[in-house]
Amino acid sequence: MEVNANQKIYLPVDGILELFNSLTGHHESDITQSAALITPLPQHPKVSNIPKTSMGIIKTVKGRLKQQDKRAASPCRSSSSGNRQVSTDRLPKRSVDLLELGLTKRRxxxxxxxxxxxKVGKTNILHRFLGKDFEEHYEPTVEDFHRKLFHIGGEAYQIDLLDAASERDFPAKRRLSILTGDTFLLVFSLDDRESFNEVCERLNEIKDARAKLLNLKHPTRVPVVICGNKADVTAPRAVRRSEVAEILGEDVAYFETSAKDGTGMDGVFRALATLGGLPGETSPSRHQLISILSYQSMCIGPRGRRGSRGLVAPCAAVDTLARRPSFTSDLRLVLRSSTKHNKPERCQIQ
Structure with a gap:
């Protein structure tokens, strides 16, 4: 029996049938032909009677067989080569939060x-930002949380995107999401007047919520980008650019876009970066998309240590394991922010 390429270990014939049974799960009848090649002894001793050295080898082999079974049962992911398969045991085991790991600053x-x-195209706009393809088939979004990690100019950056579609009919939950946001992307469809009216309502809601959080007497200006999507649709427009400026104000960052052909997308992402104080290289057209494993080796390094911080070309990776923090965590974040500004006894979410 070979354990590796350099060493051969010979086990006694005694107990060989029990060894095969323990490793492969075969019954004695399944290996009758193989057993016929071995001169049987009058009586087969129990596996427990095999010498300790042999038992150690048996355990090692059995452990390796179990590992092989797990790898065979696990789904595989195709690499860029097209033929080679990458086992999922090489993928990250948990989400990467640069702030929690102490690898970047809050700003x-x-x-x-x-x-x-x-149905205004929010999901496909996010797909553009994440480097994914446009999807023609519409599926209602319950809630999506995405995380994209960047390495720009030797610094690490993190952008979390929350598509709070499921909170449309739950004002308290929506208000909590608004209070945790740093910047906002409001999307309507150019061929749907009602969707524009809803954006106007959401903008006023954001202003009111932020004013209460900061204990201001009047609604304040908020870091928001308005996106009139589906500019590629040939149907008559229900909303004109002049109306947007008249209703929302000239100082609002407004873009007419098409998530399908990419029109205006770069401007939207650059505006969001500017409002959030992040580099313009966070726009998808200005950085290279790499795997999360490559990003980890570059920025995190082995054993969670800070990796290379040299000046390299701007790059980014999508953290596919990222999940939205719990509502309890979001509420604590809001309460800390409220205490920092006002020191109230509690923060009203309703």
């Missing part, structure tokens, strides 16, 4: 809250 982390009516 380098941004949460963007995305709001808007259904």
């Amino acid at each position: 380098n982390c941004l949460r963007i809250v995305v709001l808007g009516a259904p």
Whole structure:
């Protein structure tokens, strides 16, 4: 029996049938032909009677067989080569939060809250930012939370995107998401007047919520980008650019976009970065997309240590394991922020 390429270990014939049974799960009848090649002894001793050295080898082999079974049962992911398969045991085991790991500063982390009516293209706009393809088939979004990690000019950055679609009918939950947002992306469809009216309502809601959080007497200006999507649609427009400026104000960052062909997308992402105090290289057209494993080796390094901080070309990776923090965590974040500004007894979410 070979354990590796350099060493051969010979086990006694005694107990060989029990060894095969313990390793492969075969019954004695399944290996009758193989057993016929071995001169049987009058009586087979129990496996426990095999010498300790042999038992150690048996355990090692059995452990390796179990590992092989797990790898065979695990789904594989195709690499860029097209033929080679990468086992999922090489993928990250948990989400990467640069702030929690102490690998970046709070000012380098941004949460963007995305709001808007259904079917206006919010999901495909986020797909553009994440480097994914446009999806023609519409599926209602329950809630999406995405995280994209950047390495720009030797610094690490983190952008979290929350598509709070499921909170449309739950004002208290929506208000909590608004209070945790750093910047906001409000999306409507150019061929749907009602979706524009909803954006106007959400903008006023954001202003009111932020004013109460900061204990201001009047609504304040908020870091928001308005996106009139579906500019590629040939149907008559229900909302004109002049109306947007008249209703929302000239100083609002407004873009007419098409998530399908990419029109205006770069301007939207640059505006969000500017409002959030992040580099313009966070826009998808200005950085290279790499795997999360490559990003970890570059920025995190082995054993969670800070990796290379040299000047390299701007790059980014999508953290596919990122999940939205619990509502309890978000509430604590809001309470800390409220205490920092006002020192109230409690923060009203309703």
